[in-house]
Amino acid sequence: MKSALAGWPARLRSCHGVLVDSNILLDIATNDVTWSEWSANALAECSEHSSLMVNPIIYAEVSVGFSTIEALNAALPTSIYQRAPLPWEAGFLAGKSFLAYRKRGGTRNTPLPDFYIGAHAAIEGLGLLTRDAARYQTYFPKIEILCP
Numbered sequence: 001m002k003s004a005l006a007g008w009p010a011r012l013r014s015c016h017g018v019l020v021d022s023n024i025l026l027d028i029a030t031n032d033v034t035w036s037e038w039s040a041n042a043l044a045e046c047s048e049h050s051s052l053m054v055n056p057i058i059y060a061e062v063s064v065g066f067s068t069i070e071a072l073n074a075a076l077p078t079s080i081y082q083r084a085p086l087p088w089e090a091g092f093l094a095g096k097s098f099l100a101y102r103k104r105g106g107t108r109n110t111p112l113p114d115f116y117i118g119a120h121a122a123i124e125g126l127g128l129l130t131r132d133a134a135r136y137q138t139y140f141p142k143i144e145i146l147c148p
Contacts, residue, residue: 015127020081024043025062
């Protein structure tokens with residue numbers, strides 16, 4: 001089987017863990033026809049050499065696919081996914097990145113979850129496993145983005 005992530009072992013060496021974006025988790029939970037296989041393979045590859053993490057924003061985004069907190073916690077067991085709190089510094093960086101977004105013509109009035117997630121990865125030296133790399137690459141160019 002071909003690897004989902006090119007050069008992933010070397011790319012993960014400099015990371016202090018991998019933050020798993022909600023789109024990856026929802027692909028797997030919903031058995032998305034297009035993305036579930038890629039997401040599952042990429043997640044498995046990351047877990048071989050790194051800790052997997054979610055933060056409160058990712059947890060909230062994934063929760064929409066579950067009817068109870070027990071079902072969500074069963075899908076995201078703490079034995080596999082570390083619960084990582086958002087550092088205060090990530091809030092500051094998210095705000096600055098949002099300001100840059102607005103200056104570039106962005107129309108949203110409040111920071112998007114992606115800004116908090118990207119800032120969290122940047123502040124803590126985490127890799128980010130996601131399918132939506134464009135915004136992260138633009139506003140957080142120094143983080144290791146693991147994407148298709």
